[in-house]
Amino acid sequence: MGLSSAMHWWEEWQLRILVLGSLFFQFFLLLSITMRRTVPRLRVLVWVAYVGGDALAIYALSTLFSRQKQRIGDRVTSALEVVWVPVLLIHLGGPYAISAYSLEDNELWRRHLMTLVIQIxxxxxxxxxxxxxxxxxxxAAILLFVVGIIKFAEKPWALRRASFNSMQASSSLSPQRKSSSTVVGGIIATIGRWCISEPYDLILASGRGNKWRELQESESLQKYVEEASKCVLTTEVDYEEGAKAIARHSELFGHTDYFADTIAPYSVRLSELQSFMKLGYLRGYLIVKMYIEVRFAIMYTKTRAVFSPLGVFLHYYLLPSLALASVVIFARSHKDGYSVNDIRVTYILFFCTAAQELYIWAKDLLGILLRTCQNRVGAYIGRWVSVETDTLAQYNLLSYCARNRKPTILMKLATFSFLRELINKNWYIGQVQSASHITFLVQRHVEDGWKKYIRGDTARYKKYNNLRGQLTLRRHHQMERIGWSLDMPFDQSVVIWHIATDLCFHYLNTSPQGVVTRGIGWSRDISNYMIYLLFIHPEMLMPGTRPGLFHIASDSIELFLKDSKASLDRAGNLEHDFICSTKTTKTEDRLILLICNLTEALMEVQENDRWQLILSVWLEMLCYSASRCRGYLHAKSLGEGGEYLSNIWLVWSFMGMQTWAERHHNLEHLEEEDDEGEEEQEQGGVDQSVEITIA
Known part of the structure; x- marks a missing residue:
């Protein structure tokens, strides 16, 4: 009897639960944009809602179809259920806050277009x-049908506009082609482009945009490098201009879509460099974050569709009006003979649909209210509360080995070895709040590169873009001693330097006191982040990166320490054990020998210079890695919360350095330079910018 009652209850409430569940998914997606980017371990909930929301709405439609066929003789009691059909269409369109979960979803716009035709x-x-x-x-149902069809049709349109090919086409710097030879056709085409274009697309089409296009004349690389060097030397931080730049960032930095691997003219790059230099470090960092936020909105939300002139009319006026009108009409309609539960569910659906359409108004009104409480620049800075809260992902190879030797409680609970491996890889990713400081160091590093190394020389400009630590070793007169550690494949250099950095930190004669403390911390933070990229996101470290090197190094270390009895209860014990073993144990493992040789060479350097050297090498490696990751991968990472490497990549690009696209389109004719002469020109040794920052 209990089972039959439960089945009867489910039969009666099935459709109501499905429709309300679909509504819940819509509001969850609408409010989850912050969670999606800031809470990595909860992003799976957003993915479930994104995939399950469409599936649930389609299943609800099919359930409604089956119920109506079974209850064809009872038309009165089922009429309200039919009113839910346009609401389900609205749910299939999704909220404006999310159009794609991953970048690949944008390429499926044709599939969504076919689904649109079938479901409507x-x-x-x-x-x-x-x-x-x-x-x-x-x-009331007809009004909601209009809302549903518009919103459902908007989804494939938004996906198409955010597809990679579409972004590259919209980033084209060429003038718009005439779409028709007739005057009427040209007027219609112009009106159509105006209706669906974004605001700064319209700027490009205006007189200011035409003036900007005039700057695209072909220029030589030599002229660009000379002008850029002068720009860096002569441009001073202008706080008043910086405040204006924060307000109109899309005009200054919105023309070049680096995420679409766009190649901008040198004149445009020079203009961006000059604007970026005027900002200073803090405002420059905020501009980078704003640029990422705007590009995320373009690629993963319906921003390009919503904030076009036509989209503004639809989402700010037409759709909210239709949704509110449907609520009023339903409230005034006769409901005699309908199920009380169906009436309640219908009220919930109608009111929530209206609230969903008014959300964009509420969001804008809240923004206006905040801006009235603080000045314009403060409002923008307040969007991120404090740069101190920005984090940098961390992973450590020696800690990974320690957990393999002495599994944690969580790893012991995993029954199978592959589960323990999965937990050890993904659960112990740390975070440190040093992202902003490291970004400032990179900005200073690139600025000094223009001033002290490039100095208007094209050959040195190209060479600087290919350095990954050699410049630092040369300045510290260590090229002959440890230059071999950078002449090997980049991923192998990362592994060796990562372990050597840890060993130098735990060496007995290393003092954690004094002015080098922050330099030590930042060095380890970059080191742990680079090994995190190699192990977790090898595609972003550099093309051809071999994540298997992480396991090879782990196996070599575990084999080297197999007879060790050291306790692993405290952090650093494995490092101390490794150091002791290098003094007493002979090994033929090439990787261990390279690590030992590098560590010994670094420990021979005086402590202050040692950490100055290590930090500068890691800064060069970080810039080298960022500049060799194509924009598509940076764009893809935004859908997964974003990678800090994208910040470095944008700083590198805004500071006028060579981008991935430029490197593969320009011929590389590096002039051979006399290393000895180069050393003489760079006397003065240590990178002063890093010294000042650490001190």
Whole structure:
């Protein structure tokens, strides 16, 4: 009896639960944009809602179709259920806050277009075949049908505009082609472009945009390097201009879509460099974050569709008006003979649909209210509360080995070895709040590169873009001693330097006191982040990166320390054990020998210079890695919360350095330079910018 009652209850409430569940997914997606980017371990919930929301709405439509076929003789009691059909269409369109979960979703716009045709046809068929309600209820349903069809049709359109090919096409710097030879056709095409274009697309089409296009004349690289060097030397931080730049960042930095691997003219790059230099370090960092936020909105939300002139009319005026009108009409309609539960569910659906359409108004009004409480620049800075809260992902190879030797409680609970490996890889990713400081160091590093190394020389400009630590070793007169550690494949250099950095930190004669403390911390933070990229996101470290090197190094270390009895209860014990073993144990493992040789060479350097050297090498490696990751991968990482490497990549690009696209389109004719002469020109040794920052 209990089972039959449960089945009867489920039969009665199934459709209501499905529709309300679909509504819950919509509001969860609408409010989850912050969680999606800031809480990595909860992003799976957003993915479930994104995938499950569409599936649930389609399943609800099919359930409604089946129920109407079974209850075809009872038209009165089922009329309200038919009104839910346009609401499900609205749910299939999704909220404006999310259009794609991953970058690949944008390339599936054709599939969504086919789904659009099929689902609208099915919805109209269900509604027309089984509708039996009164006139006012019909009016409310028709209004919601208009909302549903517009929102559902908007989804494939938004996906198409955010596809990679579309972004590259919209980033084209060429003038718009005439779409028709007739005057009428040209007017219609112009109006159409105006209706669907974004605001700064319209700027490009205006007189200012035409003036900007005039700057695209072909220029030589030599002229660009000379002008850029002068720009860096002569441009001073202008706080007043910096405040204006924060307010109009899309005009200054919005023309070049680096995420679409766009190649900008040298004149445009020079203009960006000059604007970026005027900002200073803090405002420059905020501009980078704003640029990422805007590009994220373009690629993963319906921003390009919503904030076009046509989109503004639809989302700010038409759709909210239709949704509110449907609520009023439904409230005034006769409801005699309908199920009380169906009436309540319908009220919930209508009110929540209206609230969803008014969300964009509420969001803008809240923004206006905040801006009235603080000045314009403060409002923008307040969007991120404090740069101190920005984090940098961390992973450590020696800690990984320690957990393998002495598994944690969580790893012991995993029954199978592959689960323990999965937990050890993904659960112990740390975070440190040093992202902003390291970004400032990179900005200073690139600025000094223009001033002290490039100095208007094209050959040195190209060479600087290919350095990954050699410049630092040469300045510290260590090229002959440890230059070999940078002449090997980049991923192998990362592994060796990562372990050597840890060993130098735990060496007995290393003092954690004094002015080098922050230099030690930042060196380890970059080191742990680079090994995190190699192990977790090898595609972003550099093309051809071999994540298997992480396991090879781990196996070599575990084999080297197999007879060790050291306790692993405290952090650093494994490092101390490794150091002791290098003095007493002979090994033929090439990787261990390279690590020992590098560590010994670094420990021979005086302590202050040692950490100055290590930090500068890691800064060069970080810039080298960022500049060799194509924009598509940076764009893809934004859908997964974003990678800090994208910040470095944008700083590198805004500071006028060579981008991935430029490197593969320009011929590389590096002039051979006399290393001895180069050393003489760079006397003065240590990178002063890093010294000043650490001190």
């Amino acid at each position: 046809t099915v919805a109209l068929y269900i509604f027309c075949k089984w509708w039996s309600g009164e006139e006012k209820l019909l009016q």
